[in-house]
Every structure is written in structure tokens, then in C-alpha cells.
Amino acid sequence: MTTETSAPKIGWDCVALDCADAAGVAQFYADLLGGTVDADPDGDWFNVLWDGPRIATQVAPDQTSPDWPRGQQQAHLDFVVTDIAAAHERVLALGGTALDPVDPPEPGPERGFRVYADPAGHPFCLCRPTKDAWG
Known part of the structure; x- marks a missing residue:
């Protein structure tokens, strides 16, 4: 039983x-x-x-920033944005760092996400919306 x-x-x-x-x-x-x-x-x-x-x-x-992409990432956040170029500039203006790629976004790239780090070095991504991203 x-x-x-x-x-x-x-x-x-x-x-x-x-x-x-x-x-x-x-x-x-x-x-x-x-x-x-x-x-x-x-x-x-x-x-x-x-x-x-x-x-x-x-x-x-004593926190040590992840060394992405050379070391372990540990975890990261993904944010969906409608205007990735404007969001890219906002991240930089607020003290974030572009990690991959570092150049400003171009219209219509093949890859739908970009990797950044917050001021403490935690990686996060800005992602272009997919057709199912907004519900």
C-alpha cells in the first residue's frame, strides 16, 4: 500500500x-x-x-564578477525589448557594459539577442521579441 x-x-x-x-x-x-x-x-x-x-x-x-565567456556564467537574466538599439544605448548610459557584440546594434541582424553586464559584472541579455514573446 x-x-x-x-x-x-x-x-x-x-x-x-x-x-x-x-x-x-x-x-x-x-x-x-x-x-x-x-x-x-x-x-x-x-x-x-x-x-x-x-x-x-x-x-x-567579496563577490567576484563572472568572467563571461571565458569562465562560468553562473546565471543570467533575459529581457525582451522592442527597440534593441535604444535599449543598448540605455544600458551603456546607466553604467552597463556591452559584452557580445560590443558594437551598436544594426537593423536586421541574424542573431536576436545581445549580451551585456550590469555594473557588478552579472551578464544579462537584451532579446528581440519573437512572435510569441508578447503573449
């Missing part, structure tokens, strides 16, 4: 990024995504609140 147990319900909370300057990285994503930053009272955890899934940053004084 087998006994069935119900699995606990597990839901989405956030993506948490470790970084030495957690406040600065949170502000980078808030500015990029049109959101706001909500800091915890201890000042070591910051929530980026916007129209998408919550992104959090936490203070990790």
Missing part, C-alpha cells in the same frame, strides 16, 4: 544577485526597467520593483 502525500506548493519569489554594491546594482536595474528600489532596513538587501518578476540584490563584499 502506498501513501500519497501532497507536494508543497512552491511559487516564484525573485532572482537574487550577490554584489559588493547591492544598492548601485539595484538602481541600475530599476533605471533600466523603469522601476523603483525598495531597501530593507538593514541596508543589505534591495528589491527592484517593476512590471516583471522581482529582482533583488544583496550585499556580498
Whole structure:
């Protein structure tokens, strides 16, 4: 006789990024995504609140940036954008870095994504929408 147990319900909370300057990285994503930053009272955890899934940053004084593409990437975020050229310029203006490719976007390239790093070195991608990206 087998006994069935119900699995606990597990839901989405956030993506948490470790970084030495957690406040600065949170502000980078808030500015990029049109959101706001909500800091915890201890000042070591910051929530980026916007129209998408919550992104959090936490203070990790000894955090070492991933060395993409030479080392392990660990994890990355993908954002769908309607105007990749304008988003590219916004990333750079906010202190992000273009990783692959580094040149400004051209109309109609073969590849539909570009890789960047936030100010703490976490990689993320800006992706052109596919026909199913917006619902």
C-alpha cells in the first residue's frame, strides 16, 4: 500500500544577485526597467520593483564578477525589448557594459539577442521579441 502525500506548493519569489554594491546594482536595474528600489532596513538587501518578476540584490563584499565567456556564467537574466538599439544605448548610459557584440546594434541582424553586464559584472541579455514573446 502506498501513501500519497501532497507536494508543497512552491511559487516564484525573485532572482537574487550577490554584489559588493547591492544598492548601485539595484538602481541600475530599476533605471533600466523603469522601476523603483525598495531597501530593507538593514541596508543589505534591495528589491527592484517593476512590471516583471522581482529582482533583488544583496550585499556580498567579496563577490567576484563572472568572467563571461571565458569562465562560468553562473546565471543570467533575459529581457525582451522592442527597440534593441535604444535599449543598448540605455544600458551603456546607466553604467552597463556591452559584452557580445560590443558594437551598436544594426537593423536586421541574424542573431536576436545581445549580451551585456550590469555594473557588478552579472551578464544579462537584451532579446528581440519573437512572435510569441508578447503573449
